[in-house]
Amino acid sequence: MSTVARRGAAAPRELARVGDRLSFVYLERCVVHRADNAITATDAEGVTHIPSATIGTLLLGPGTRVTHQAMSVLGECGAGVAWVGEHGVRFYAGGRALTRSSALVEAQATAWANLRTRLDVARSMYRLRFPDEDPAGRTRQQLLGLEGDRLRACYRAESARTGVPWRRREYNRDDFAAGDAPNQGITAAAQCMYGIAHAVVTALGCSPALGFVHSGHERSFVMDIADLYKTEVAIPAAFDAAVEGPEDVAARTRRALRDRINKTRLLDRCVRDIKGLLRFDETAEDASGSSDGDRVTLQSDHGTEVESGRNYADEIIW
Structure with missing residues (x-):
């Protein structure tokens, strides 16, 4: 069978x-x-x-x-x-997580396929990350510069808050232990955030690959979403874990990050942010009934969708 x-x-x-x-x-x-x-x-x-x-x-x-x-x-x-x-x-x-509808990935692909709307979404992402900055009219190069400045400022601020010494961001892919305590914590926090973002992205039916800030990687959109909460959630958790030194810092970072994520209900917020960034109309999906189960249609001419599971040979004029 x-x-x-x-x-x-x-x-x-x-x-x-x-x-x-x-x-x-x-x-x-x-x-x-x-x-x-x-x-x-x-x-x-x-x-x-x-x-x-x-x-x-x-x-x-x-x-x-x-x-x-x-x-x-x-x-x-x-x-x-x-x-x-x-x-x-x-x-x-x-x-693969449970996915029943293609509505969100279609909205994502539509926004991604046009260079203007792709930049609009990227600007919206920076607006979520840095609400006191107005990214309207900024080029991609300017957005990248803004991000770099804000990250450096965040590292300095967390170092001052926790008393953990900070030099610069260092990551050795082949030797995790080569970094100091805060760098190990930041690396561990980043990978956890990628895992969480990947789960939410796939659970919503989006494509992990179609990114608006990142590009060229199978998880570009995952990185985009994880970065939304880097300065607010991931980096502070890493510095909190680094206070006790480099011993077992990855495990402490995971625990600190998990507590912070659950306390702030970040998963719920992540779902809302993705739908908002993609300008997803939930009322239209509810009206289609696709949220109650599998909905499969066939594409026809002029954007029309027809019922699947039928033979249309007698209805088509060749």
Whole structure:
């Protein structure tokens, strides 16, 4: 019996909202399995049960093994899954989240395909990041300069707030431990934010590749979204973790970041921001009924969509 393309019957309205979930759960050196509608993580210390419907992103670190049944329940409940490196500071691959509608990715592609609207979205992203600056009329080069200045100012401000010494941003891809405590924390925070943003982007049905600030990478849009909260959420969490020194700074950063994300309900905000940036009309989607389940149509002439599952041979004049 064929099971190709078969998915669970749960509709999006039956699932926990993205904004109501835990931001992420990081696991390493364990076996991930399924127990009813939860997943279990088994390691040397025993078995931990994790309700799968409450997970935003599951980060699988080194030494993890995950069963087919575990991936099945994660897919059914719309949880994002990312395979990451040690300390969660590298992204290797991402599992597909639950997506039922193409409406948002069509809005994204429409905005991306036109150079003027692509720049408009990029300016809106900078306006979200730096609300006291008006990016209207600025070129891309000017926007990049604005970002660089603001990041340097943020590093200095967080150093002064926490008392953690700061020299400059340094990242050695091949040697995470080569950086000092704040640099390790910032790297760990950035990768966690990429995992979270990737889960939200795919859960909403957007394309991770079609970026408005970043370009040329399969996760350009993910980087765009993660950067929206860099100075407000990620960098402060990294400096808070670095106060205690470089020992185990990545794990402390993840905990500080998770607490900050859950406290500020960042996932819910992330969903709103993506829809706002893409000027997505939710009322139109609700009217189509696509939010209640799968909606598949066929494209016809003049932008008309017709019902799928029918043979139109007798209705077409060749």
